Amino acid sequence: MKILDVKNYSQKQIVAEAKKVLENDLLVVYPTETCYGIAADAQSAKGVDNLIIYKGDRRKKPISVAVSSLFMAKMYADFNPEAEKIFTNFLPGPITVVMKGKHLVDSRLESEEGTLGLRLPDYPLVLAIIDEFGRPITATSANVSHGKTPYSIEDILDNLPRAKKNLIGLVINAGFLPKRKPSTIIDTSRKLPLIVRQGEFKFKKNDTVVINSQSEKETQALGKKLVKINKNQLADFCLVFLLSGELGAGKTRFAQGVGMALGLNKGIKSPTYVYCQEHPFLDKKCYRCFFHLDVWRLENEADLLQLDFKRMLARGNVLVVEWADRFPQFFQKLGENHQAKIIKVNIQNIKNNTRTISYAYSWH
Amino acid sequence: MLILGIDTSCDETSAAVSRNQMILSNVIYSQIEEHRPWGGVKPDVAKNAHLTHIDEVVTKALRRAKIKPDDLDAVAVTLGPGLAIALEVGIAYAKKLAKNYNLKIIPVNHLEGHLLSFLAKNAKGRCLVDVIQLVFPAAGLLVSGGHTEIIEIKKIGQYQIIGETLDDAAGEAFDKIAKMLGLGYPGGPVISFFAGRGQPIYQLPIPMLKRNDYNFSFSGLKTAVKNFLSNYQQEKNQQFMVDFCASVEHTIVQSIAIKLDLYLKNHSLNFLTAGGGVVNNLLLRKTLRFLARKYKIPIYLPQDKKLLSDNAAMIALAASLHQEDNCFLKSADRVPAWRLDEKIL
Numbered sequence: 001m002k003i004l005d006v007k008n009y010s011q012k013q014i015v016a017e018a019k020k021v022l023e024n025d026l027l028v029v030y031p032t033e034t035c036y037g038i039a040a041d042a043q044s045a046k047g048v049d050n051l052i053i054y055k056g057d058r059r060k061k062p063i064s065v066a067v068s069s070l071f072m073a074k075m076y077a078d079f080n081p082e083a084e085k086i087f088t089n090f091l092p093g094p095i096t097v098v099m100k101g102k103h104l105v106d107s108r109l110e111s112e113e114g115t116l117g118l119r120l121p122d123y124p125l126v127l128a129i130i131d132e133f134g135r136p137i138t139a140t141s142a143n144v145s146h147g148k149t150p151y152s153i154e155d156i157l158d159n160l161p162r163a164k165k166n167l168i169g170l171v172i173n174a175g176f177l178p179k180r181k182p183s184t185i186i187d188t189s190r191k192l193p194l195i196v197r198q199g200e201f202k203f204k205k206n207d208t209v210v211i212n213s214q215s216e217k218e219t220q221a222l223g224k225k226l227v228k229i230n231k232n233q234l235a236d237f238c239l240v241f242l243l244s245g246e247l248g249a250g251k252t253r254f255a256q257g258v259g260m261a262l263g264l265n266k267g268i269k270s271p272t273y274v275y276c277q278e279h280p281f282l283d284k285k286c287y288r289c290f291f292h293l294d295v296w297r298l299e300n301e302a303d304l305l306q307l308d309f310k311r312m313l314a315r316g317n318v319l320v321v322e323w324a325d326r327f328p329q330f331f332q333k334l335g336e337n338h339q340a341k342i343i344k345v346n347i348q349n350i351k352n353n354t355r356t357i358s359y360a361y362s363w364h
Numbered sequence: 365m366l367i368l369g370i371d372t373s374c375d376e377t378s379a380a381v382s383r384n385q386m387i388l389s390n391v392i393y394s395q396i397e398e399h400r401p402w403g404g405v406k407p408d409v410a411k412n413a414h415l416t417h418i419d420e421v422v423t424k425a426l427r428r429a430k431i432k433p434d435d436l437d438a439v440a441v442t443l444g445p446g447l448a449i450a451l452e453v454g455i456a457y458a459k460k461l462a463k464n465y466n467l468k469i470i471p472v473n474h475l476e477g478h479l480l481s482f483l484a485k486n487a488k489g490r491c492l493v494d495v496i497q498l499v500f501p502a503a504g505l506l507v508s509g510g511h512t513e514i515i516e517i518k519k520i521g522q523y524q525i526i527g528e529t530l531d532d533a534a535g536e537a538f539d540k541i542a543k544m545l546g547l548g549y550p551g552g553p554v555i556s557f558f559a560g561r562g563q564p565i566y567q568l569p570i571p572m573l574k575r576n577d578y579n580f581s582f583s584g585l586k587t588a589v590k591n592f593l594s595n596y597q598q599e600k601n602q603q604f605m606v607d608f609c610a611s612v613e614h615t616i617v618q619s620i621a622i623k624l625d626l627y628l629k630n631h632s633l634n635f636l637t638a639g640g641g642v643v644n645n646l647l648l649r650k651t652l653r654f655l656a657r658k659y660k661i662p663i664y665l666p667q668d669k670k671l672l673s674d675n676a677a678m679i680a681l682a683a684s685l686h687q688e689d690n691c692f693l694k695s696a697d698r699v700p701a702w703r704l705d706e707k708i709l
Contacts, residue, residue, distance in 0.1 A: 216583075247540050248586030252531050267701065270532040270583075272540075273510030274374050274447045278700045306412055308449050350590060 003153070003171045006031075011125055017170055018129045022047070022137065026169030027054060029142045029156060030129065033122045034094050034180050034200060036150040037066070038168075039129075039137035048106040050167045051138055056145040063109045064096045064117030064185075066139035068130035073118050076104050076136060083188040092122040094180065094200045096139070098187040105136060115189045125172070141182060151177045210358045219250040219347070222357060223257025226343060227318065231261065234283055237341045238313045242324035242331055245347030250355060254345065255292050255320040262290055262318060271322075272296055276307055288316040296323045301330045313340055365437045368425065368461070369680025370418075372454030373446030373474045374510070376673070377417040381429035381436075382680035385495065386485040389428035390670055390677035393417045414453040422457070425676070433461065438468040440683030444702030445510075446474055451698040459696065470683040471696050475704045476523070477678035478639030479504045479515060481671040482664040484681055492664045495520070495685060499634040505624060507648070508640030508674075509535035509550070512580050512620070514627055515704060517637075520685050523704045527578025527623055534616055535642045537582035541589050541612050545605065555609045556645050562606030564614035568592065571619050578623045585615060613647055621651045628659045636663045643672050 002021075004014050018028050018039075025046040028039040038054065040047035042065045052058060067073045070087050077099040079087075086097050101116030110116045119139040121127065130137055142150045144164070150156045153173050157165070184199035213219045223241075230239050241258065243251045252270045259268040262281045271277040271294040279290040291312045298304055304327060312319055313334075324331050324344075334340060345359040369380045377393040393413075426433060441458035444451060462469045485491040504515040504523070512529040532540070535552055542551015547558075569588050571581045589612065598604070628636070636656045642648060643665060656663035666672055699708050 246590070247544055248583065248590045250583070252583060256531075267703070269529060270536055272536050273508075273533065274445075274700075276447055278448055306449075307447075350587065353587075 001165055001168050001171065003173055005173045006125070007175075011128060014125065014172055015128050015132045018172070019133050021169030022129075022133055024169060025050060027051060027167050028129075028137075029153065029168060029171040030126055031123065031172060031174035031177055032126060032139075034141075034182050035177060036142040036153065036156060037121075037126075037139050038142040039066070039139070041133075042105040042109055042136040042138055045106055048108055048138070051140070052108065054144065054164050054167045055140065058145060060112065062111040062115070062117060063138050063140045064098075064119050065105055065109055065136045066119045066121055066126065066130060067136050068120070068127045070120075072130075072136070073120065075102070077101055077116050077118055080188060082193050086186065086188070086193075087120070090201070091120040092127070093120070094122065094183040095119070096183045096185045098185060098189055098196065100189050109138065113189070115187070117185065119183060149182065151179050209360070210356060213250070213347075213355045213357050215353055216250060216253045219253045219355065219357065220257035220260070222359075223254040224261040225257075226345075226359065227258050227261035230341065231283070234288070234316050234318070235286070236315065238315055238317045238319065240313075240319045240334070240340050240342045241321065242342060242344045243320060243322045243347070244325035244345070245355075246350065249347040249350055251322045251347065254347070255322070258318065258320050259290060259292075264290060268292060270294065276312075283316065286316060288318070290318045290320075292320050292322075294322040295326055298326070301327055304330060365684060366431060366435055367438050367440050367470070367680045367683050368422070368433075368436050368467075369440045369472070369676035369678075369683060370422065370454045370458050371442045371474065371477070371674060371676040371679045372414045372418065372450050372457075373442045373444070373674060374450055376675070377414045377421050377454075378674065378676035379418070379422040379425035380675065380677035380680050381425050381431060382677060382684055384485075384684050385483050385491065385681055386487065386489055387677045387681070388431070388487065389425045390675055391421050391425040391428065392670065392673065392675050393421050414450055418453060418457050422461075433465045436465060436467055438470050438683065440470040440472050440679050441696065442474045442477070442679055443471045443696055443708065444474065444699035446700060448698055448700040451700060455696055455698055469696050470686060471708070472679045472682045472686070473702050473704055474674075474679070475506055475511060475513070475515075475702075476521075477682045478506055478508065478511075479517065479523070479637065479704070480520070480682050480685060481639050481666045481678040482637045483685070484666065484668070484671055484677060486668075492667070493662075501631075501633055502635045502637065503624070503628060503631075503633045505620070505636070505638040505643075505652070506640045507534045507620065507638065507642035509533055509539065509552075509642075511640060512582075513704070514578050514624060516631070516633075525703065525705050526627055527580065529580040529582060531581055531583040532586070534580070534582060534620060535640070537585055537616055538612075538642070540586055544586075544589055544593065545608070552642065553644070555613055556647070558606045558609035559613040559647070560610075562603070562608070562610035564611040565607050566592070566611040568611055568615040570615055570622065573619075573622065576626075578627050580619060580623060582616070582619075585619075613645070617645070617647045617651050620648065621655060624652075625655060625658075628655060628661075633659075633661060635661050638663075638665055639672065639678075641673050644669060 040051040096117045096119045098117045101110045181200040184201040185196040187194045256268045271292045277292045348356045371378045380390040381388040439458045500519045502517040506513045512534045514527040516524045538552035539550045547554045571584045
């Protein structure tokens with residue numbers, strides 16, 4: 001087993017070494033944009049044998065395969081329009097796209113239904129190896145089954161039995177990788193694309209729900225409901241409500257509902273004058289903060305940043321932004337923040353006491 | 365006792381010097397720039413704006429009071445309520461001063477400043493009423509862009525919130541309705557200006573009339589105005605505008621007056637005072653004076669317009685009335701949602 005540090009060797013040297021190892025049906029541990037992965041020649045039965053011995057008990061779980069381009073991907077799987085859209089729009093990136101396989105890789109990598117997971121890693125070194133090698137490589141994480149997700153080579157090699165160590169021909173050491181979740185797996189082989197595993201990457205979901213509110217109380221109740229649905233996962237992200245609607249639409253009412261769901265029954269008033277009100281609340285014994293913003297009086301995006309907007313986006317916090325439609329581009333960019341779950345709420349058609357409220361989750 | 369007051373609770377950076385209750389200087393940044401229409405209305409958001417101006421404002425306040433920082437006894441600073449990051453700037457500055465010149469820090473609630481600003485003495489020592497002549501409990505009304513509250517003043521430093529707005533503040537309602545009428549922002553003063561030329565002939569619902577508590581709500585009024593404007597078929601000419609402005613003003617002032625009336629009727633109180641920017645409104649002043657006459661109690665309204673807006677003189681003033689309470693603290697921290705009836709120490 002050889003360990004090559006990316007700092008000490010050129011890409012060319014590493015690629016050449018990796019190619020040699022893969023051709024000898026041994027395994028290569030390589031860094032990716034998520035965690036360390038382990039590669040075997042996807043078309044060699046012996047290589048896949050070694051991989052399965054290394055990984056241990058798999059219970060016939062399929063193993064995804066990394067390719068270096070859309071062109072290469074099309075050689076190994078049947079593309080439908082959905083898969084093509086994902087490839088062109090989001091890849092390379094931390095997404096595994098499951099499609100109908102063409103049975104050109106080892107059959108143990110495909111699922112029992114004949115589907116194959118394809119990955120196009122956003123890591124130039126890996127793409128270079130695949131290009132040079134000319135065949136797809138396996139793209140499973142480098143831990144043995146049920147082991148912890150590896151973000152450094154110590155995670156893999158410590159306590160690894162010698163028999164398994166001997167299966168590894170090369171370890172490409174890139175030090176500690178940033179702790180990102182594994183790839184998001186999306187199955188496009190069904191009628192509707194299905195997210196099998198939610199990873200780092202979040203697909204945008206724009207299902208707009210429209211309801212009619214007959215009174216202020218109903219507007220408030222909607223705010224309450226939307227928080228309650230999401231409250232359990234609060235520790236994982238910042239919940240952001242972007243409210244739009246005319247003066248007198250009931251945005252502050254909605255914010256009061258949000259506050260009530262967080263146990264804040266009093267003191268939620270219009271923040272127009274002070275721009276932003278902070279209301280600390282307790283969630284599972286953790287202090288979090290409910291920020292109630294009103295950007296009506298702000299003139300530009302720089303002002304918004306001056307309010308320490310970025311700090312508010314910490315995980316576990318809840319934000320309600322009134323008049324968010326004044327700065328659409330700013331909040332669009334906000335969507336790229338991985339920690340935020342954004343719900344856009346639009347209040348329209350104000351006639352006497354009835355309003356049409358539409359809301360949509362936008363995942364990014 | 366010479367106190368330097370600092371207030372950075374929201375848009376305005378302000379510093380003032382007071383000797384006991386006498387205001388020696390009161391500098392508000394937005395008024396330094398003479399070219400601004402209607403005094404400091406463009407929201408200069410918080411932190412950076414305060415950071416750039418605070419030094420200048422404090423220096424100017426000390427110069428106008430003709431004193432040196434060494435002469436000061438204490439520095440009073442607003443800890444809340446207000447915008448968190450704006451408050452931080454003033455607090456950090458006060459701490460720095462306190463450290464450099466070995467001063468005490470007196471934390472002040474911004475609302476208490478508004479409430480007590482009627483006690484200010486001008487540079488000649490003239491005042492409406494001296495603090496030792498006051499008899500408690502008394503009724504206080506706070507109406508500004510950010511607050512609308514009825515407060516029972518049990519004694520200086522001890523307050524109880526009797527009623528407050530559940531959504532928008534009265535000043536905000538003025539501003540937002542002005543915006544709906546196309547009068548720009550902030551439109552409170554503009555509505556008052558027009559209202560003086562019209563008659564309140566349009567019926568708008570007075571909010572919270574049926575409820576027996578002392579709370580306010582102005583969001584329903586916004587909706588009512590919206591509905592009225594969309595249903596109004598005739599031409600919206602100048603006469604309509606002045607009359608409609610008069611109606612809006614009348615409705616807002618009435619809704620405040622009705623609750624205050626109820627409160628004064630049910631409790632025996634010794635005087636009435638009011639603070640906050642909306643107290644500039646002439647109809648409100650008139651109505652408050654009428655109420656005071658009705659219940660035969662004296663009314664004290666701050667005379668200087670500067671004392672009604674957000675300013676630091678009222679902070680220094682409140683601090684000077686507080687000095688016996690021994691509430692000095694070095695480790696002051698912001699309290700963005702500080703209610704007047706809460707003790708933070």
